[in-house]
Amino acid sequence: MTAAQAAGEEAPPGVRSVKVVLVGDGGCGKTSLLMVFADGAFPESYTPTVFERYMVNLQVKGRPVHLHIWDTAGQDDYDRLRPLFYPDASVLLLCFDVTSPNSFDNVFNRAVPGLSHQARLMPIFICSKKKKKKKPGEVAHPCNRSTWEAKGQEMARSVGAVAYLECSARLHDNVHAVFQEAAEVALSSRGRNFWRRITQGFCVVT
Numbered sequence: 001m002t003a004a005q006a007a008g009e010e011a012p013p014g015v016r017s018v019k020v021v022l023v024g025d026g027g028c029g030k031t032s033l034l035m036v037f038a039d040g041a042f043p044e045s046y047t048p049t050v051f052e053r054y055m056v057n058l059q060v061k062g063r064p065v066h067l068h069i070w071d072t073a074g075q076d077d078y079d080r081l082r083p084l085f086y087p088d089a090s091v092l093l094l095c096f097d098v099t100s101p102n103s104f105d106n107v108f109n110r111a112v113p114g115l116s117h118q119a120r121l122m123p124i125f126i127c128s129k130k131k132k133k134k135k136p137g138e139v140a141h142p143c144n145r146s147t148w149e150a151k152g153q154e155m156a157r158s159v160g161a162v163a164y165l166e167c168s169a170r171l172h173d174n175v176h177a178v179f180q181e182a183a184e185v186a187l188s189s190r191g192r193n194f195w196r197r198i199t200q201g202f203c204v205v206t
């Protein structure tokens, strides 16, 4: 695995550039995922993002790639602005938090509308495996491990995602794989229908 490195504004000559957009409910873990990938550190404090761009270099099949990653605001006040980031993007990371059923439903209700007109934009469905301490007497969460994995895969298929990945920013688990997958999908000459076909069985990376 090649470590990502923070990059300058523009891709150096000859280096391919890929735009990735992170979407998902406010607080579902987008910024933390990106910070662990870009800086290698989990941010301990929560500050809601408006719209921020990060540039990170990584290697795909031994060649340098310049990732432009847009971290978008999850709050509903920004629902109309968010799709403005889609047109020249290659990959959309649709994120939800496993401890929040609302964040799961909202991928479909809020993030996906606006996607249908973007034929070139390939969605990847990302599950953020946050761990929540159970309070005494609390009933099992409806999205517990045995159900949310299946639900996640089903949702991924229904929104036409080309892959389904699980990760934890806090545990630094599978974070690099998310962006590596995004870069590989974006740089492939294969179209969205190809990726959908080969991922019908969805490989879950944990």
Ligand SMILES: Nc1nc2c(ncn2[C@@H]2O[C@H](COP(=O)(O)OP(=O)(O)OP(=O)(O)O)[C@@H](O)[C@H]2O)c(=O)[nH]1
Pocket (backbone or CB within 6 Å): 024, 025, 026, 027, 028, 029, 030, 031, 032, 033, 043, 044, 045, 046, 047, 048, 049, 050, 072, 073, 074, 075, 128, 129, 130, 131, 132, 167, 168, 169, 170, 171
């Ligand atoms: N346990 C756990 N908590 C996490 C993880 N990722 C994020 N969090 C926590 O979730 C909260 C929100 O995280 P952010 O990454 O800022 O969420 P966001 O989706 O960028 O939120 P907005 O900027 O409001 O859209 C913070 O308190 C994080 O510490 C994780 O992998 N595990």
